[in-house]
Amino acid sequence: MALFQIAEPGESAAPHQHKLAVGIDLGTTNSLVATVKSGVASVLPDALGRPLLPSAVRYRDGESPVVGYDALAGQSSDPSNVIVSVKRFMGRSIDELPYRESMPYRFEAGPGALSLKTVAGVKTPVEVSADILRELRTRAEAALGGELVGAVITVPAYFDDAQRQATKDAARLAGLSVLRLLNEPTAAALAYGLDNAAEGVYAVYDLGGGTFDISILRLSRGVFEVLSTGGDSFLGGDDFDQRIFCWVIEAAKLKPLSGEDARHLLTCAREAKEFLTNHGAAPIVARIGSGELVDLELTTETFTEITRTLVEKTLKPVRRALRDAGLSIADVKGVVMVGGATRMPQVQRAVGEFFEKAPLNNLDPEKVVALGAAIQANLLAGNRASGDDWLLLDVIPLSLGLETMGGLVERIIPRNSTIPVARAQEFTTFRDGQTALALHVVQGERELVGDCRSLGRFELRKIPPMVAGAARIRVSFQVDADGLLSVSARETTSGVESSIAVKPSYGLSDDAIARMLKDSLDHAKDDTARRAVKELQVEAQRLVEAIRSALVADGDLLLPDARERIESGIARLQAAMLGEDRHAIARCIDELETETGAFAALRMDRTIRDAFSGKKIDAIARELASSEKGGET
Amino acid sequence: MVGVVWVGGRMGFERVLMDFNVDHFALFGLPEKFRTDTDLLDKRYREMQVLAHPDRYAGAGDEEKRVSMQWATRVNEAYQTLKNPLRRAAYLMLLAGRKLDVESNTAMPTEFLIEQMEWREAVAEARRAREQTELEQLYHRVKQQMKCRYERLANLLDDEADTALAEDEVLRLMFLDKLVSEIDDALVALEA
Numbered sequence: 001m002a003l004f005q006i007a008e009p010g011e012s013a014a015p016h017q018h019k020l021a022v023g024i025d026l027g028t029t030n031s032l033v034a035t036v037k038s039g040v041a042s043v044l045p046d047a048l049g050r051p052l053l054p055s056a057v058r059y060r061d062g063e064s065p066v067v068g069y070d071a072l073a074g075q076s077s078d079p080s081n082v083i084v085s086v087k088r089f090m091g092r093s094i095d096e097l098p099y100r101e102s103m104p105y106r107f108e109a110g111p112g113a114l115s116l117k118t119v120a121g122v123k124t125p126v127e128v129s130a131d132i133l134r135e136l137r138t139r140a141e142a143a144l145g146g147e148l149v150g151a152v153i154t155v156p157a158y159f160d161d162a163q164r165q166a167t168k169d170a171a172r173l174a175g176l177s178v179l180r181l182l183n184e185p186t187a188a189a190l191a192y193g194l195d196n197a198a199e200g201v202y203a204v205y206d207l208g209g210g211t212f213d214i215s216i217l218r219l220s221r222g223v224f225e226v227l228s229t230g231g232d233s234f235l236g237g238d239d240f241d242q243r244i245f246c247w248v249i250e251a252a253k254l255k256p257l258s259g260e261d262a263r264h265l266l267t268c269a270r271e272a273k274e275f276l277t278n279h280g281a282a283p284i285v286a287r288i289g290s291g292e293l294v295d296l297e298l299t300t301e302t303f304t305e306i307t308r309t310l311v312e313k314t315l316k317p318v319r320r321a322l323r324d325a326g327l328s329i330a331d332v333k334g335v336v337m338v339g340g341a342t343r344m345p346q347v348q349r350a351v352g353e354f355f356e357k358a359p360l361n362n363l364d365p366e367k368v369v370a371l372g373a374a375i376q377a378n379l380l381a382g383n384r385a386s387g388d389d390w391l392l393l394d395v396i397p398l399s400l401g402l403e404t405m406g407g408l409v410e411r412i413i414p415r416n417s418t419i420p421v422a423r424a425q426e427f428t429t430f431r432d433g434q435t436a437l438a439l440h441v442v443q444g445e446r447e448l449v450g451d452c453r454s455l456g457r458f459e460l461r462k463i464p465p466m467v468a469g470a471a472r473i474r475v476s477f478q479v480d481a482d483g484l485l486s487v488s489a490r491e492t493t494s495g496v497e498s499s500i501a502v503k504p505s506y507g508l509s510d511d512a513i514a515r516m517l518k519d520s521l522d523h524a525k526d527d528t529a530r531r532a533v534k535e536l537q538v539e540a541q542r543l544v545e546a547i548r549s550a551l552v553a554d555g556d557l558l559l560p561d562a563r564e565r566i567e568s569g570i571a572r573l574q575a576a577m578l579g580e581d582r583h584a585i586a587r588c589i590d591e592l593e594t595e596t597g598a599f600a601a602l603r604m605d606r607t608i609r610d611a612f613s614g615k616k617i618d619a620i621a622r623e624l625a626s627s628e629k630g631g632e633t
Numbered sequence: 634m635v636g637v638v639w640v641g642g643r644m645g646f647e648r649v650l651m652d653f654n655v656d657h658f659a660l661f662g663l664p665e666k667f668r669t670d671t672d673l674l675d676k677r678y679r680e681m682q683v684l685a686h687p688d689r690y691a692g693a694g695d696e697e698k699r700v701s702m703q704w705a706t707r708v709n710e711a712y713q714t715l716k717n718p719l720r721r722a723a724y725l726m727l728l729a730g731r732k733l734d735v736e737s738n739t740a741m742p743t744e745f746l747i748e749q750m751e752w753r754e755a756v757a758e759a760r761r762a763r764e765q766t767e768l769e770q771l772y773h774r775v776k777q778q779m780k781c782r783y784e785r786l787a788n789l790l791d792d793e794a795d796t797a798l799a800e801d802e803v804l805r806l807m808f809l810d811k812l813v814s815e816i817d818d819a820l821v822a823l824e825a
Binding site for chain 1: 679682683684685686687689690691692693694695696699700702703704705706709711712713738819821824
């Protein structure tokens with residue numbers, strides 16, 4: 001809420017109140033939650049002091065799910081109910097999953113998103129991710145002693161719209177308010193850059209458990225500008241495990257394995273990979289279900305050899321990202337390594353050779369993303385301290401377009417455009433009397449629709465019948481600061497309009513989310529209702545005060561009857577606040593917020609325009625900076 | 634001024650949006666010239682995003698978030714247009730009332746078109762034969778020609794105010810720009 005406080009950026013409604021906000025790295029293998037306390041970002045550990053939460057959820061019959069290490073413990077005995085690496089399934093259909101056969105899960109195709117059958121019922125990847133996020137939320141709220149105002153959740157830069165949307169849905173389901181979806185390499189650059197007062201062009205090489213990202217950023221006087229990004233959302237540490245796993249099967253001449261054996265050997269493969277980080281050879285010893293004993297030794301040389309193509313596969317997007325940024329290797333001042341998988345010596349070596357400089361490893365590659373997210377969350381929540389005058393300018397990773405005649409893609413917004421970004425394109429009808437136009441929104445770099453990601457379809461109807469080519473249909477794409485797309489279409493001669501927030505074909509419908517939310521709330525306790533009333537009363541009070549002061553400052557922007565409507569809205573809310581009827585208060589707040597929405601917009605517009613209108617921006621920036629200092633004492 | 638048309642939620646908002654239609658140069662407080670102080674442009678851009686970017690309004694109401702997004706979008710669009718010399722030139726033409734007709738470029742002189750075709754064939758040939766050095770030489774030759782043309786364009790736009798000749802120059806540069814990205818593609822294809 002706090003509808004009006006934005007008129008004075010940097011000054012929070014209650015300057016002395018530190019708002020609880022966290023950064024969450026929702027990883028393929030491990031997840032973390034971090035926060036900023038007294039100006040320092042740190043990872044919040046669990047009760048046993050462990051910073052990582054394995055991204056694993058075990059579903060049980062009639063009991064609540066178990067998340068993290070305890071879930072992993074059940075992995076060999078109950079593989080089909082322990083879901084790991086769920087991030088790889090986010091926003092995906094079943095046909096898009098590689099190595100599906102070697103996974104011990106019971107997949108269900110479903111109409112859009114895939115889902116998994118467990119003893120606790122059918123679970124979508126969004127629900128599984130929500131269980132992980134809920135665990136992190138509980139951890140954070142216990143550690144910080146209060147409810148969170150919001151979270152910044154990181155996603156691979158190379159995530160497409162469907163995957164981003166799925167991540168946001170999961171957060172909603174976990175009861176988290178998403179302040180921003182932040183690209184993982186950008187988060188890392190933020191943590192690294194602020195820590196080292198870095199200036200110049202940096203590359204962030206981020207090889208996680210299941211995804212690979214490369215981002216090229218320019219750091220300049222507190223502005224973190226992403227110049228280009230690239231990657232592969234199907235490439236990560238898991239693939240190295242898989243290579244070892246295949247090598248084991250071949251070397252030990254094993255017959256097709258059961259789900260349990262496969263899981264067991266994959267675990268051995270991962271342990272061997274980690275062991276090789278500091279050793280020249282790793283033993284792989286396991287007894288499988290048939291009684292056979294696997295007893296092998298994997299040397300660094302063999303490991304390097306069987307994973308060479310994977311390492312090379314990362315360098316292709318690196319080249320492209322450099323080219324997209326219009327830069328050469330010599331322009332890159334440093335390479336920040338992120339993700340546990342960058343610990344592998346052959347990865348370090350290949351990156352060092354490519355960039356002709358030793359990679360930077362002075363931040364824990366597993367924590368740096370969460371720390372960056374925490375720093376961003378702290379700022380977005382309004383806990384701005386003086387000196388926090390930095391800004392992130394990020395890009396979209398993949399081009400957005402529309403299907404045109406013949407299954408071709410018309411590119412509307414090219415990849416690596418700085419967000420937020422909007423573009424409009426005009427189309428026309430191709431048949432006489434055509435009254436509807438089907439729009440198919442796609443994402444990707446290929447020229448054929450079939451090779452791109454389908455994000456959604458919608459139809460513009462009731463176009464007045466005209467001869468072919470006479471209609472003027474303006475299709476607008478808007479990508480917001482989270483990198484999420486919404487599309488609207490309008491026939492300009494008649495004004496017929498249609499719009500969608502692109503709910504990807506693989507996403508969840510709002511109804512589905514509402515149902516899941518209700519299900520999870522049914523378990524909640526009763527006193528939350530009373531607390532909700534209290535919170536609403538506080539919120540209402542703040543809203544009234546904010547509007548009153550806004551009216552004093554900028555009441556001149558309003559027509560008399562508009563002002564009257566606002567005043568009577570305030571009166572109604574104040575009356576409702578005296579009672580205990582939560583719904584009545586909420587309704588009055590909503591009404592008042594709607595009533596004042598345009599006023600707020602006008603005020604903000606005045607603020608920005610005053611700032612822009614040829615006046616000395618430097619002076620304004622200084623003013624802002626000094627008012628921040630004043631606010632944060 | 635703006636408040637006069639305030640008639641309710643949506644309408645008020647639309648009015649707000651209409652008001653930011655000043656041209657890109659005015660937005661950044663830069664003179665309407667092709668020769669642009671790019672350092673100053675960068676600096677102004679960053680200063681504006683510091684004020685307008687949605688990250689500054691994460692705790693605000695929906696309307697303000699939307700206004701912030703619209704402004705940040707607007708600033709990004711203006712910046713991208715002015716930063717790229719070709720887009721900047723095309724934009725200046727637009728401001729001067731000349732809409733570039735890129736589709737029907739039949740008006741281009743024949744010898745220029747022939748030269749383009751020859752160059753394109755040379756690129757395709759070098760790509761087939763995996764002649765990296767040849768591609769790099771072509772790249773530098775095209776870049777050199779572009780540099781000369783940009784200088785001429787600057788004269789035409791800023792000193793002589795000859796938009797007709799400038800338009801011709803912009804169209805030629807668009808060809809060359811396309812050619813450069815083709816050579817780029819070919820070079821990347823060789824690397825992989």
